[in-house]
Every structure is written in C-alpha cells, then in structure tokens.
Amino acid sequence: MRLYRIPFSTNVERVSLALGHKGLEVEWVEVDPADRSGVVELSGQPLVPVLEDGGRAIADSSTILLYLEGRNPERPLFPSDPARRAEMGVFIDWFDRVWKVPPNEIDAELRRPEPDRGRVGALGAQMVGWLEVFEAMLAGRAYLMGDELSAADCTAFPFLKYAVLDVDPADADQFHAVLAAHLRPADEHPRLADWIERVDARPRAPDAIR
Ligand SMILES: N[C@@H](CCC(=O)N[C@@H](CS)C(=O)NCC(=O)O)C(=O)O
Numbered sequence: 666m667r668l669y670r671i672p673f674s675t676n677v678e679r680v681s682l683a684l685g686h687k688g689l690e691v692e693w694v695e696v697d698p699a700d701r702s703g704v705v706e707l708s709g710q711p712l713v714p715v716l717e718d719g720g721r722a723i724a725d726s727s728t729i730l731l732y733l734e735g736r737n738p739e740r741p742l743f744p745s746d747p748a749r750r751a752e753m754g755v756f757i758d759w760f761d762r763v764w765k766v767p768p769n770e771i772d773a774e775l776r777r778p779e780p781d782r783g784r785v786g787a788l789g790a791q792m793v794g795w796l797e798v799f800e801a802m803l804a805g806r807a808y809l810m811g812d813e814l815s816a817a818d819c820t821a822f823p824f825l826k827y828a829v830l831d832v833d834p835a836d837a838d839q840f841h842a843v844l845a846a847h848l849r850p851a852d853e854h855p856r857l858a859d860w861i862e863r864v865d866a867r868p869r870a871p872d873a874i875r
Contacts, residue, residue: 676713710724716733753815825861
C-alpha cells in the first residue's frame with residue numbers, strides 16, 4: 666500500500682493511527698502542497714490522504730478507515746454489532762460535517778484583510794463548548810466510544826490533540842494554530858486531557874510525521 670501525504674496533516678494522521686493499530690505498513694508518498702496534479706490524476710481530487718492499493722485509489726480519511734477495516738478486519742476499529750457501528754458512523758459524520766466547521770470558518774476569517782474578531786470569538790466559543798461533549802463521552806471509559814481504541818478516536822484525535830499538545834515549530838499550517846488557540850485551556854477537561862495522552866501514546870504507521 667502507498668499513502669500520499671503532506672507533513673502534519675490531521676487527516677493523514679487518522680489513517681496513520683489506524684495503520685499503527687492494525688500493525689500495517691505503507692510506503693509513504695510525499696505530495697508537494699503546491700502541486701496536487703499527481704494526486705488529482707490518481708484519485709480525481711486534490712486532497713490527502715489518498716491510499717493506493719493494488720491499482721485502487723481511495724481518497725478521504727473516513728473512507729480509507731472503512732477500507733482498511735474491510736481489508737484487515739483483525740484488530741477491529743469498528744464494532745461488529747450493526748447498531749453500534751451505525752452510531753459510530755453518526756459520530757464520525759458529525760465530526761466531519763459539524764465539528765470541523767467552526768475551526769475552518771475561523772481559518773477562512775483570519776485570511777480576510779480585516780477579520781471579524783467578533784465572529785472569530787463566537788466560533789471559538791462553540792469549539793470550547795463542544796469540549797464538554799468529549800469530556801462526557803469519556804466518562805467511565807478510556808476511549809470515545811468504549812474501552813478500546815476505535816475509528817472514532819482515530820477521527821477526532823488529530824484535531825482535539827491541540828487542546829494539550831503544542832503545534833510543531835516546523836508546522837506552518839494556520840489551521841493547526843487555530844485549533845491550538847481555540848481548544849485551550851484543557852484544564853477543565855481532565856478526561857479529555859488524559860485521553861489525548863493515551864491516544865498519543867498509541868503506535869502510528871512506521872515513519873509517520875505527526
Ligand atoms: N475529507 C477529507 C479532507 C482531506 C483534507 O482536507 N486534507 C488536507 C490535509 S489534512 C489537504 O489536503 N488540504 C489541502 C492543503 O493543505 O493544501 C479527508 O477526511 O481525508
């Protein structure tokens with residue numbers, strides 16, 4: 666398998682966590698952020714991660730997690746029970762379609778010549794408010810949807826980690842700075858802080874960039 670990446674990508678780290686959990690290796694392919702033509706040619710869209718496996722190209726981190734589960738069901742990341750699996754799907758969809766919206770809008774607002782600071786504050790307050798959701802999901806269990814690492818943790822961790830972990834000095838992606846600025850402080854969310862440490866200690870695919 667080959668996995669196309671740019672450095673410090675949150676969505677690539679989702680896949681890297683899943684590969685590490687399943688004990689799988691990939692050949693990394695470095696993508697120039699300024700030239701996505703190879704990725705577009707391969708997958709029909711410009712974003713990473715893209716997984717190439719036996720002539721197939723799979724884009725979108727959530728789709729890749731499902732693909733890996735089907736390909737290597739050992740050490741599962743999704744529940745086998747259909748109801749629990751559907752619930753996990755709803756969480757992952759909520760994270761991608763709802764949770765990600767405020768930090769993406771802050772990122773876009775800050776790129777304007779005169780950012781609307783009031784709007785940034787309101788969007789940031791929404792992000793802080795949602796930390797309570799994760800804190801509650803971790804009551805009485807080690808991971809977001811149970812006692813074992815799952816696709817829910819792989820999905821949320823690369824974003825929520827910035828509530829505790831610092832942005833790498835070599836990482837110039839403004840989106841990560843937005844996460845770090847608005848997810849802090851984590852002091853009021855001790856279960857979330859412990860979960861970030863717990864997931865951060867999990868294996869990644871060999872040679873992953875975090
Ligand atoms: N829905 C996609 C989103 C992928 C995405 O936004 N990838 C980012 C990297 S984390 C990207 O390629 N951004 C373009 C860029 O940074 O130029 C997924 O989950 O994989």
